[in-house]
Amino acid sequence: MDKIYISINNNEEVILLPVTPPEYEISGDWENQELLGINQPMNIIQQGRLVTTSFESFFPIRDYPFVINRSMWGMEYVEAIQRWRERRVPIRVIITRNGKPHFNMAMTIDGFKWGTDKSGDINYKLDLKEFRFVEVRV
Secondary structure (H helix, E strand, O other): OEEEEEEEOOOOEEEEOOOOOOOOEEEOOEOOEEEEOOOOEEEEOOOEOOOEEEEEEEEOOOOOOOOOOOOOOOHHHHHHHHHHHHHOOOEEEEEEEOOEEEEEEEEEEEEEEEEEOOOOOEEEEEEEEEOOOOOOOO
């Protein structure tokens, strides 16, 4: 089973998403360039684009048997994510599969939509984009 952790400032605060999204996709496209050579087309490998992903699930307001994190409920998650966005620093996203790291990347929160459903649970969509730390070469 996958678990998704998001954290800020070197684990100053860590959130384990309480309900793992049923599916997610991580996209890491390349900006390759196709050129026509003398006898054949060629594909020139360029820099990769920034990795993106998004998660859609819900923050429960009550306990369900499938909830994997009971440290917060409902709006507490929304408030934490909004507080993190206001700090304007990258977050860390770690996805584990069967307890082993599967994905680990610094990312920015590019979009966060949320709303309540009939039960009062909070549905959300979290859009994330890779954050590359600037490397200064001397």
